[in-house]
Amino acid sequence: MKKLTVGILGPGTVGGGAYQILVNNHDLIQKRTGVSIEVVKLLTRRPRSEYPADLLTDDPDEILNDPNVDVVIETMGGIQPATSFMIQAMKKGKHVVTANKAAVAASYEELVMTASENGVKFLFEASVGGGIPVLTSIQNPLSGNNFTEVMGILNGTTNYILTKMTEDGADYENVLKDAQARGFAEADPTADVEGIDAANKLSILIALLFGKYIAPSDIPTKGISHVTGQDIAEAADENCIIKLIAHAVLKDGKISCSVAPEKVPISHPLAGVSNEFNAVYITGDMVGEVMLYGKGAGALPTGSAIVGDIIDIAKNL
Amino acid sequence: MKKLTVGILGPGTVGGGAYQILVNNHDLIQKRTGVSIEVVKLLTRRPRSEYPADLLTDDPDEILNDPNVDVVIETMGGIQPATSFMIQAMKKGKHVVTANKAAVAASYEELVMTASENGVKFLFEASVGGGIPVLTSIQNPLSGNNFTEVMGILNGTTNYILTKMTEDGADYENVLKDAQARGFAEADPTADVEGIDAANKLSILIALLFGKYIAPSDIPTKGISHVTGQDIAEAADENCIIKLIAHAVLKDGKISCSVAPEKVPISHPLAGVSNEFNAVYITGDMVGEVMLYGKGAGALPTGSAIVGDIIDIAKNL
Numbered sequence: 001m002k003k004l005t006v007g008i009l010g011p012g013t014v015g016g017g018a019y020q021i022l023v024n025n026h027d028l029i030q031k032r033t034g035v036s037i038e039v040v041k042l043l044t045r046r047p048r049s050e051y052p053a054d055l056l057t058d059d060p061d062e063i064l065n066d067p068n069v070d071v072v073i074e075t076m077g078g079i080q081p082a083t084s085f086m087i088q089a090m091k092k093g094k095h096v097v098t099a100n101k102a103a104v105a106a107s108y109e110e111l112v113m114t115a116s117e118n119g120v121k122f123l124f125e126a127s128v129g130g131g132i133p134v135l136t137s138i139q140n141p142l143s144g145n146n147f148t149e150v151m152g153i154l155n156g157t158t159n160y161i162l163t164k165m166t167e168d169g170a171d172y173e174n175v176l177k178d179a180q181a182r183g184f185a186e187a188d189p190t191a192d193v194e195g196i197d198a199a200n201k202l203s204i205l206i207a208l209l210f211g212k213y214i215a216p217s218d219i220p221t222k223g224i225s226h227v228t229g230q231d232i233a234e235a236a237d238e239n240c241i242i243k244l245i246a247h248a249v250l251k252d253g254k255i256s257c258s259v260a261p262e263k264v265p266i267s268h269p270l271a272g273v274s275n276e277f278n279a280v281y282i283t284g285d286m287v288g289e290v291m292l293y294g295k296g297a298g299a300l301p302t303g304s305a306i307v308g309d310i311i312d313i314a315k316n317l
Numbered sequence: 318m319k320k321l322t323v324g325i326l327g328p329g330t331v332g333g334g335a336y337q338i339l340v341n342n343h344d345l346i347q348k349r350t351g352v353s354i355e356v357v358k359l360l361t362r363r364p365r366s367e368y369p370a371d372l373l374t375d376d377p378d379e380i381l382n383d384p385n386v387d388v389v390i391e392t393m394g395g396i397q398p399a400t401s402f403m404i405q406a407m408k409k410g411k412h413v414v415t416a417n418k419a420a421v422a423a424s425y426e427e428l429v430m431t432a433s434e435n436g437v438k439f440l441f442e443a444s445v446g447g448g449i450p451v452l453t454s455i456q457n458p459l460s461g462n463n464f465t466e467v468m469g470i471l472n473g474t475t476n477y478i479l480t481k482m483t484e485d486g487a488d489y490e491n492v493l494k495d496a497q498a499r500g501f502a503e504a505d506p507t508a509d510v511e512g513i514d515a516a517n518k519l520s521i522l523i524a525l526l527f528g529k530y531i532a533p534s535d536i537p538t539k540g541i542s543h544v545t546g547q548d549i550a551e552a553a554d555e556n557c558i559i560k561l562i563a564h565a566v567l568k569d570g571k572i573s574c575s576v577a578p579e580k581v582p583i584s585h586p587l588a589g590v591s592n593e594f595n596a597v598y599i600t601g602d603m604v605g606e607v608m609l610y611g612k613g614a615g616a617l618p619t620g621s622a623i624v625g626d627i628i629d630i631a632k633n634l
Contacts, residue, residue, distance in 0.1 A: 136458040287622075289611060305604075
């Protein structure tokens with residue numbers, strides 16, 4: 001039986017989800033891949049009683065420099081030290097799997113090139129759309145297409161808030177407070193509500209769809225904090241619904257892109273994407289329109305995408 | 318530059334779509350894969366002026382026995398001789414890509430085993446959901462999940478007919494005639510309207526999701542020819558819409574499955590899938606609900622999936 005060993009940098013919510021899937025579904029995955037995948041080390045700054053104590057370390061080198069670790073899962077979040085750790089791991093010949101959209105979007109070209117130079121895989125399906133298999137679809141089954149457009153609902157917090165504002169006629173501030181109380185929004189919601197998280201994800205989508213890197217800071221970005229009940233009512237009068245849309249179009253060789261609240265006709269497939277769900281609507285010259293829909297966040301959906309990437313590595317051992 | 322040569326058995330609508338994509342998007346695909354993919358031979362019984370004359374042959378052995386053909390695309394349709402040709406090609410060390418759901422569903426185990434025994438790939442993304450990347454998603458990014466349920470709108474003809482019956486209040490016979498006139502239904506619509514086509518696709522989905530083969534003839538199958546305007550009106554009174562659903566559930570280790578008209582609540586993501594579009598709604602224990610939506614038929618959407626499979630082969634050369 002082939003074996004693949006995994007170290008996790010930051011076994012918090014998302015990394016913990018991946019851990020749980022690798023443990024709970026170990027036998028299923030072994031049956032499907034012919035490989036036994038084993039988590040051998042977890043980097044955490046504080047004690048975590050939910051994991052076996054002998055797996056824990058607070059020294060990154062115990063994962064990054066351990067020749068017995070084949071794959072590193074990076075789920076620390078934040079740009080640094082996550083990016084340095086990923087690069088260090090790849091230079092040591094380890095495959096890297098991450099859910100960290102901010103880090104991938106900030107250093108896309110360096111990360112991809114480091115993987116290529118070191119003959120390892122750098123996979124980040126979980127960084128866009130959580131559990132939705134969007135990046136794999138773009139890079140494999142859809143990759144015979146010239147892509148012309150992408151529209152994404154890529155942030156669950158803002159979609160939840162806009163859904164509640166639309167359904168209940170409530171105003172932004174009250175819905176935000178409710179979302180925070182229910183755990184759908186963070187205490188500091190800036191990165192979500194101002195569209196920064198969606199811009200990071202759009203940067204990654206643009207790189208894969210159009211083969212061109214546009215830094216998140218170069219994407220015109222407007223959040224939902226100024227959307228009013230009146231805006232929503234006016235959109236409804238036009239048979240539209242307001243959604244925060246990450247949008248990119250390739251026309252005459254030029255990419256135009258933005259993250260902004262847009263009026264989406266209620267007959268459009270994206271209009272039915274409610275609450276914390278995400279969806280990506282892609283147009284290719286051959287396939288036409290494709291939409292991929294699912295949970296864009298959460299421990300297990302995001303963990304599912306991470307484990308999918310690890311399975312990809314296992315199948316290619 | 319690496320090269321991959323392709324022979325097409327049956328360059329009709331779907332095979333012709335794949336040919337067109339491989340020719341029109343040749344340079345794009347070469348850039349993405351590092352491989353030049355070239356169609357070198359087309360098996361057709363009758364002259365076809367749309368193709369270069371020197372590529373045409375009416376002798377299957379000129380593809381199946383030609384050591385210079387690396388990949389065989391099978392788009393002849395029908396169970397035989399398509400199945401024999403695919404098996405013969407794999408025994409000669411050729412990868413096989415097909416869109417032929419009837420053939421895959423009829424001989425799933427033999428085809429998969431033949432590929433495995435001969436160390437070649439047998440890929441059939443195009444056989445379910447046309448251009449929708451559903452089989453790849455199940456087998457790779459979602460494959461860390463125990464799947465528990467699938468609901469699919471897998472036949473464009475019946476979905477078009479039901480959509481028109483719902484929107485226009487028209488009756489089945491009139492809509493069918495209109496669909497035939499517009500090319501959305503075949504002259505003999507039996508395989509579509511009686512659910513046989515959907516049952517073939519469900520058989521394939523069940524094999525990949527649950528690891529168990531159920532022959533299409535063992536799937537309880539009911540088509541839409543007996544759906545009346547009254548049925549649709551009664552469903553509407555219950556806030557539901559009638560869709561032909563290919564449905565399979567795994568519970569307590571037992572698979573129950575059917576193809577039948579079902580009342581789908583209008584709030585369900587499948588309810589918004591209209592006209593000739595298809596969608597597959599999958600539930601996994603970790604990822605939750607995922608829906609994949611797009612064009613389930615047509616030369617270019619289906620061709621897109623075939624080319625995606627060929628790209629998969631090219632990337633693994």
